[in-house]
Amino acid sequence: MTTDGPTARRNAVLAGLTDAELAGLLPHLEEVPLPRGQVLIEPGRPVGSVHFPTVGVVSLVHELERGDVVEIATVGREGMTGLSVFLGAAEPYERAIVQISGHALRMTTGEFQQQLTIVDGPLQASLRRYTQAMFTQLGRNAACNRVHRVQQRAARWLLLSADRMQSNTFDLTQEFLAQMLAVRRASVSQVAQALADAGCISYTRGSITILDEEKLHAHACQCYDVITRATEQAMSLGDPARSRHGSPAR
Amino acid sequence: MTTDGPTARRNAVLAGLTDAELAGLLPHLEEVPLPRGQVLIEPGRPVGSVHFPTVGVVSLVHELERGDVVEIATVGREGMTGLSVFLGAAEPYERAIVQISGHALRMTTGEFQQQLTIVDGPLQASLRRYTQAMFTQLGRNAACNRVHRVQQRAARWLLLSADRMQSNTFDLTQEFLAQMLAVRRASVSQVAQALADAGCISYTRGSITILDEEKLHAHACQCYDVITRATEQAMSLGDPARSRHGSPAR
DNA sequence: CTAGTTATGTACGCTGGCGAACACAGCGAC
DNA sequence: GTCGCTGTGTTCGCCAGCGTACATAACTAG
Numbered sequence: 001m002t003t004d005g006p007t008a009r010r011n012a013v014l015a016g017l018t019d020a021e022l023a024g025l026l027p028h029l030e031e032v033p034l035p036r037g038q039v040l041i042e043p044g045r046p047v048g049s050v051h052f053p054t055v056g057v058v059s060l061v062h063e064l065e066r067g068d069v070v071e072i073a074t075v076g077r078e079g080m081t082g083l084s085v086f087l088g089a090a091e092p093y094e095r096a097i098v099q100i101s102g103h104a105l106r107m108t109t110g111e112f113q114q115q116l117t118i119v120d121g122p123l124q125a126s127l128r129r130y131t132q133a134m135f136t137q138l139g140r141n142a143a144c145n146r147v148h149r150v151q152q153r154a155a156r157w158l159l160l161s162a163d164r165m166q167s168n169t170f171d172l173t174q175e176f177l178a179q180m181l182a183v184r185r186a187s188v189s190q191v192a193q194a195l196a197d198a199g200c201i202s203y204t205r206g207s208i209t210i211l212d213e214e215k216l217h218a219h220a221c222q223c224y225d226v227i228t229r230a231t232e233q234a235m236s237l238g239d240p241a242r243s244r245h246g247s248p249a250r
Numbered sequence: 251m252t253t254d255g256p257t258a259r260r261n262a263v264l265a266g267l268t269d270a271e272l273a274g275l276l277p278h279l280e281e282v283p284l285p286r287g288q289v290l291i292e293p294g295r296p297v298g299s300v301h302f303p304t305v306g307v308v309s310l311v312h313e314l315e316r317g318d319v320v321e322i323a324t325v326g327r328e329g330m331t332g333l334s335v336f337l338g339a340a341e342p343y344e345r346a347i348v349q350i351s352g353h354a355l356r357m358t359t360g361e362f363q364q365q366l367t368i369v370d371g372p373l374q375a376s377l378r379r380y381t382q383a384m385f386t387q388l389g390r391n392a393a394c395n396r397v398h399r400v401q402q403r404a405a406r407w408l409l410l411s412a413d414r415m416q417s418n419t420f421d422l423t424q425e426f427l428a429q430m431l432a433v434r435r436a437s438v439s440q441v442a443q444a445l446a447d448a449g450c451i452s453y454t455r456g457s458i459t460i461l462d463e464e465k466l467h468a469h470a471c472q473c474y475d476v477i478t479r480a481t482e483q484a485m486s487l488g489d490p491a492r493s494r495h496g497s498p499a500r
Numbered sequence: 501c502t503a504g505t506t507a508t509g510t511a512c513g514c515t516g517g518c519g520a521a522c523a524c525a526g527c528g529a530c
Numbered sequence: 531g532t533c534g535c536t537g538t539g540t541t542c543g544c545c546a547g548c549g550t551a552c553a554t555a556a557c558t559a560g
Contacts, residue, residue, distance in 0.1 A: 070393035143320035
């Protein structure tokens, strides 16, 4: 099964390609749903296929001792899962799991590798740029995890997810968010209420709505700005109307 | 000024090249000292040159608000600084600063880019593998920063540094280590004493010695094993005599 | 309607690490 | 020697977030 060009271009990696190259990929791309909880990549196992999300949020997580899971990065329409295939790793060390349901264009690992061997062209360049963006996201995440407060990190997570969903409402339970932030659900409950009291968000069972992006942005750490800017620079993500970062702060 | 092949092969990235390709690089590599505190890369500024350390430890750090610095990864003889040049970034987001004095082979950014354009050969492959290793290191660091205790993280840092120095004694103050772990110096003072009491290490003003690697390893988090294994897999780092990770734990 | 399941609210005591401060010891410069 | 600087030891109160537990609200299946 194949997909069409306009759909493919909703993903930033694919959107960065020439018409000709994208046309070469389309026959191998299959549009698939991304249901919440689905595991796309498991550590220590060969990557079966790579995914280019068009909507939805995928988390990359490291599993530490005894089931303890920590999110190290998120992937949305700006990127792809299975970057380690491009980087030549036999087996990845991180798990990729769908956090917020959506859709993606899927390609088998074999086909993807095949496409990579054809020529050192725009696809490789696009993947290198995305790798750079991930590099920044991972690094910033490491720093953020060390020093920033739960409320700031939660606000940042919500903003990034809204960008990737291109919607201010999406399905998310406190339990899931707690796992991503590697904190107790009780802590999420508290900061969620605080953010709701401040008029930033509202939520009901398993669904959250961002009421005031500016206000929520004020509660987030600057890591949101840094990651967003790095990603936009690398992937030429447009949609400046949604841009929330005025001054080039760091 | 140039350098010789045997020296260059002490760096894992260069060691992964064919004789022919390495010969092509040698004229452009200059052996330089890495004095502690030297800044090799500054965020927001073009990378002037890339470095392939042969001995010494370079930290990659993110600077958060008001001078707060957090280490996101370290670079030694297994890798290089300036990976973002390979990845095509205009300007990096992280600072590279020498933590433990050593030596490196330096190449101008322009020359490096020139070498990259010649052919998609072993150099690109070596760089992609190293990028993958960094990916794992960054991710694991993010998780480790979130959940592991100061003493575990300190022990891990010392082990990794010893590997990169290929020596059990090296210069390091508690103040510097505190910055890297993003904790107070007082906390480092306490865990250092605990590790010394346990017979793992000894130290005097600004110098530290690992007395018992096995014992220190027992005090470190498994992140040491994960990062080491990922790096060895990617870079074919030999020296299994120094290998401290028996079972493939995760 | 009822029962069961899932998502959220909340409370209690605990602790690792923080911020800040001060004391002392080793070492170099004079 | 002694002065000053730098590196290390140590203490005090404090607090964000933890682990645990339990209560309630909302939705779902029968």
